[in-house]
Amino acid sequence: MTKHAVSFPGGIQLEVEAGTTLKEVMNDAGINFDFPCGGRGRCGKCLVRITAGIREPLAEEKEKLTAEELAEGIRFACMTQVHGEMTVEFLSEKNIQHRILISSLNRTAKVEPHITKRYIEVDQPTLTDQRTDWQRIKDGLAAQSNAEESPSKPVPLLRTVPDLLRDNKHKVTAVVYGNEIRGLEAGNTTEKLYGMAFDIGTTTIAGFLMNLYTGEELSVASALNPQTQYGADVISRITYANHHADGVDVLHRAVTQTINALIGEAAKKAGVAREDIYAVSIVGNTCMHHFFLGINPREVALAPYVPVISESVEVDPRDLNLEINPAGMVFVLPNIAGFVGADTVGVLLATELDESDEIKLVVDIGTNGEMALGNKDRILACSTAAGPxxxxxxxxxxxxxxxxxxxxxxxxxxxxxxxxxxxxxxxxxxxxxxxxxxxxxxxxxxxxxxxxxxxxxxxxxxxxxxxxxxxxxxxxxxxxxxxxxxxxxxxxxxxxxxxxxLQMAKGAIAAGIRTLMNNYGIETDQIREVQLAGAFGNYLNPHSACVIGLIPAELEDRITMVGNAAGAGAKLALLSQSEYQRAAARARSVEFIELGSDPAFSSTFAKAMRFTR
Ligand code: FES
Known part of the structure; x- marks a missing residue:
């Protein structure tokens, strides 16, 4: 069978058999494209511009399109067959498969959001077609992308269906997560799809508003973590939670209310409506992670230091009182162990330590300092309370x-x-x-x-x-x-x-680095690069960091500043399902070093407190 190349924006190219429709090609390429009538040539909405390999228009296209549009190369993607080399352009930015660019880390990934939107125009029921409303919606979606039908039957959503369909001429947008229909909206709202990535630090919370189609960062909002009023560090917050009957609730509400305020602030700055935000991703150390979910992290502070959960968690925003579109979802990245939490997983995603041939040291400097040492074969990580x-x-x-x-x-x-x-x-x-x-x-x-x-x-x-x-x-x-x-x-x-x-803070981090090196069995000459991350990572002077002994002085010329890498990891996990899955794999493979149980740690710490050059 003869094959032909079809090219799409974003560098996507496929070889397909002659006679394949562009709809089939796009489904195979994983391009999120709307076929509102399921590809029957009735709606005239699946428009593309063909710049090379065009053919004569079909009767359906002549009926729906103007002479200018036809002359410009506009055609129906559902009916256009490939019979030679072809180049296709999209009329909407949302169909282009974008890449996430994190320039400070020279890191890219494909944008493939967890939540998608599909516009459908379903047939009105007749005496000869008495399929249920819900069945019509599912059929409409299946006709677009060969997706499996939604396994869940959300009753609150079903209650809205009859009016929604009939008030909108049976034209609706489905909000889809996996193969679950989580929401239905009147008309075509597919252009509005945003998400927010959050890095919950012990002292500071930073949120990034992202376009889930293009991967573009639209605005940033940050605030002091309001939990600081209940304790400057994680241990004092756990103590607060344990000494007050409603302690966990108080700390949980403090962080979720601030996140709601930051969502509002970021949305306002970017001119985006809060209800057009459908996904939130979260990174933070294990204690921040647990309080965000309303879980008591008590056991993390007590030997043998066991978190309640370390896997990724997907939550309905309503369960956390997060004020985004209720059809959206919240994605909480996994923890590694002890206090080495989802923020370190975020740092690993962003820095790609797991892909490196050379041994690298990554230090995320904050109130809780997390560090990881290793390469693609083995990574060790630990966490240390540096103070604010x-x-x-x-x-x-x-x-x-x-x-x-x-x-x-x-x-x-x-x-x-x-x-x-x-x-x-x-x-x-x-x-x-x-x-x-x-x-x-x-x-x-x-x-x-x-x-x-x-x-x-x-x-x-x-x-x-x-x-x-x-x-x-x-x-x-x-x-x-x-x-x-x-x-x-x-x-x-x-x-x-x-x-x-400062001496305590630098001593804690320096001792953590030394302990990782001892456990890895290496000395500083084997570390090819030191990546310093943290909210103030880009401002810190590497020379000063070495003079005070925060980083071994021999590594001064191998230091690069990578800014908020945990936040960058949260953005990657928000925008890309593959990166989110990769986070889960990394969290399982990293070896955790519990500093409290390392017999040499207290003497290492005492030494690391000194200011020697
Ligand atoms: S004309 Fe409706 S999907 Fe192509």
């Missing part, structure tokens, strides 16, 4: 990386700093704290144990021009960064206590 210092929280002059935050500090001839949005400074964010402590070490104002010297103790010549900034504040040593006249009111300082917070 890296995110600027619980620091005397600390703030998030927002307008007015000092984000970088240099100890040059003078003390120099930059401020986000170039306004008067109001505080410092995590990346500046790192620069300050690194600078203090380099000019000899801070000793190996993390103590700020008094001015008369400074012997390093590089420190002489900065020692007048060493003061006492509320009875403890401090370093003055900006005086009141520079800030328009308040002095900005780094206190001895702030330095202790």
């Amino acid at each position: 210092a890296f995110e600027g929280a619980q620091i005397s002059s600390g703030m998030r990386g927002a307008t007015g935050a000092i984000d970088h500090v240099t100890f040059a001839e003078e003390l120099e700093y930059t401020v986000i949005d170039d306004v008067k400074p109001i505080g410092i964010c995590g990346s500046a704290l790192l620069d300050i402590v690194a600078g203090l070490i380099e000019v000899g104002l801070l000793d190996e144990r993390g103590r700020l010297l008094r001015p008369e103790q400074v012997t390093d010549p590089r420190g002489q021009k900065f020692k007048h900034r060493l003061l006492e504040h509320d009875g403890t040593p401090a370093f003055l960064l900006a005086d009141a006249d520079e800030t328009g009111g308040k002095k900005i300082m780094v206190t001895q206590r702030d330095i202790r917070e």
Whole structure:
């Protein structure tokens, strides 16, 4: 049998037998295309433009299309047969098979959303065709894509069917998840299909509004995790949940209400209606994951540290009071084990550590620090409680990386700093704290144990021009960064206590990295690349990270900043069913190292607390 090549936008090309219809070709290619009348040439809606290999129009096409349209190459996809090499263009952006592009990671994937929409025009019943309304809808869908019929019979949806069909001339859009019809909407609403990917951090929640056809990011919204008022870290939140009868509910509601507010904010920014959002994906550490689902993570904090669930979870948004279209679904990525949660799975998806030939170290720096070490053959992962210092929280002059935050500090001839949005400074964010402590070490104002010297103790010549900034504040040593006249009111300082917070945070992460290397049986020379992820990942100065000992100094020239990789993983899982399935496989194959049970961990941690170069 003769075969011919058919080309579609997005680089899709298939070899098909002569006589195959474009409808059949598109079904085989997995192209989501609407055939409202099931391909009988009645509706005239399955239009494509044929730019090469066109044939004379059929009678049905002549009846429905204008002379200009026919001359332009417009034809019915359901009736057009392939009888030679053919090039097809779509009239709507939603039919083009797009790729997800995550440029900071040089990562692409095919857009293939979990929820799809199909526009159908079903036949009106007659005395000779008495199929039920529901059967007509199922037949309409089956005629479009050879899909299996919906196994579920959702009663609330069935109640709406008679009016919906008759009020809309039997023209409706089905919201489909797998082979389940989750919703029916009046007329053709297929152009409106959006989703939101969330990274629930211990301190910060970030949400990304995505177009589920094109994979395009439309807007971003973020907020402080409101659970911080019940505890800065995961352990204190678990303690809160255990000491209050409604503790889990309170923490669950706090996070879901904020997510609802962020959905509203992101939708407004992008000019999208909240009800056009049909999918939400979630990553977070195991504790955030459990509280999001309203599950008590108590056992994760107690030996032998067992989560309630680690598989991916698909939930009806109504079960979580999430305010998106009720026909949508929520996709929660899987956990690995202990506190190494769905956020690490997100990082693995985004960085493709599981595909790497070389050994790489990926560190997601946040209040809870997660790290993974390995390559395509073996990956080890662990989690460590770093505290919120890296995110600027619980620091005397600390703030998030927002307008007015000092984000970088240099100890040059003078003390120099930059401020986000170039306004008067109001505080410092995590990346500046790192620069300050690194600078203090380099000019000899801070000793190996993390103590700020008094001015008369400074012997390093590089420190002489900065020692007048060493003061006492509320009875403890401090370093003055900006005086009141520079800030328009308040002095900005780094206190001895702030330095202790950072010391604990960096010690926890550095000890985690060392423990992973010990368990893997490698030294730093075998690590080809270090990828630093985290909400402030792109702002952090790699040199400062190495000076303070957060990352082994020998790796300084192998560091790349990959930004919010957990968030990027959440986007991939939202936009691509294959990536979501891949997340499940990764969560099962990664080996988890429980730091609490590693006999060498406390001595490794004690060593990692020191500021040595
Ligand atoms: S004319 Fe209706 S699907 Fe082609």
